[in-house]
Amino acid sequence: MTVIDYAAAYGYSSLVAAIIFAVAYVPLCAFFIVQCFRALTYVYIVLTVFCTIRVGAFVIRAIMIGSDTSGDSLDLLVTDQILFSIGFFGLLNAAYTLVLDRDLLRKTLPSENPISRIFRNRRLFHIIMIVAVALGVYGITSSMHNPTSSVASTCRKASVLIFLGLTIVQAFLTIASINKEIQDGYRPMQASSLGDRYGSFILCAISLLLLVREAFMVATITNSQKEADEHFWYPLVALPEILAIMLYCTPGLVPPRSKLPQ
Template sequence: MASTSNPDINFAHLIGYHSVAAAVIFAILYIPLLGWFIFQSFRRPTYVHFVLSFFCSIRVTAFIIRAILAGSDSAGHNLNLLIADEILFGVGFFGLLYSAYTLVLDRESLVDIAPPTNIISSLTRNRKLFRLAMTAAVAIGITGSSMSQDSSPQSVNTGSTLRKISAIIFLVLTVLQAYQTCVLARMEMTSSGAYRHDNESFGMKNGIFILVAISLLLLIREAFSVATIGNLAKQNNEHFWYPLLALPEILAVVLYATPGLVPPRAELPK
């Protein structure tokens, strides 16, 4: 097994961790978002608010670790700390994607029209199946990240393969979530946006446009992740990583904070 630290190799700099300022800025930007979703979790408790609170807390932690790895030479030599940071970034996306998925299905249940009954739509609306696939992707990704840092070439190859499988599963799920968003958009246009309630908030009236934007941001994030999965140098290049992975994530979280976007639990069907 590879040593947890090596005084001769700065692992963080080796794979592309250089900018302390960028990591600190993103950590700071996530703090008010974390406070907002924690506040909403108590004021209007919903699954989406809980999960986004969890996601923001993970991102604050991950960016703080990233800043430490980029700025501290001794920390940069700690391989375990680097692996922990990579795992946090991978695990966090679970919450972001499942929040989008849950929100689309919750809003779909409020539209006064029956959803499509084709096989793809039926499978996509199966929350347990979707959650199971996401959990499998996370588990495979964590295992792959750990094995990729092993000293054995066979373990490294296996770890790289597992990371690719995890990324592909997440991309497929992200595409399915985007498809479900398109289904919701069509349902809203067919029913002229008529919901079975009188919620006139900005987020409820314009929610489908916000959800489409979130879906596009998640697709950009995952497309970049899969496109560079075989080239870690390019994937961790901060000139690409921040605008194509970190930025789409935080923009999606900002959109989630739109007032009225998340339906109150009392309005959802039992």
């Protein structure tokens, strides 16, 4: 079976779209690399890694669609799927970290809601994300080589559901942070940068985009063909991701590490 056969079997067909997204991520990756040198922060690091992973994933997708030669195409497909799966870790992690860091910068007291306090435990959040990534990688690798494996299918579903839950948590913290701003009388319009002025709205937009992405993944959790259908995948997965990345480029949105309390 040739590379093009595997690509077509899994629903990969749009070479132009794959190339456009691969090229679009290159300047975004360069932007975050520059930001890392200017003001190194954890958020910029994970966004740089995310963009790099997306460039690699879309390049592999383009190679699979455009190649007409024989090769180890199954390994390419597995690699491509793993890269798309683990890449979301960085995007969600950046959104979660940014909400908490901006609260620290404003010296906003955490909500007294016990649920909010649990969700603000960064170590716990990261551990759960790592578990979701591990389940996803195992599920993808096993299902590609053994499509009938019920264990692999269960692991993939568990990974998707965990990421949806964590995305909802991130959105909840964003709303809680905005409510706290209102209660504390924070005046963002007095700030000089766009990130400070409209940071709350931008974070809400990022949260919404992540929810759209995960909602689609859950809606197609039992239908891999529908999930891979590029008519749905690009507008509901690829597009929300890159729009969220573009929003991270807003000046002043990511607080510099030097200004954060130790």
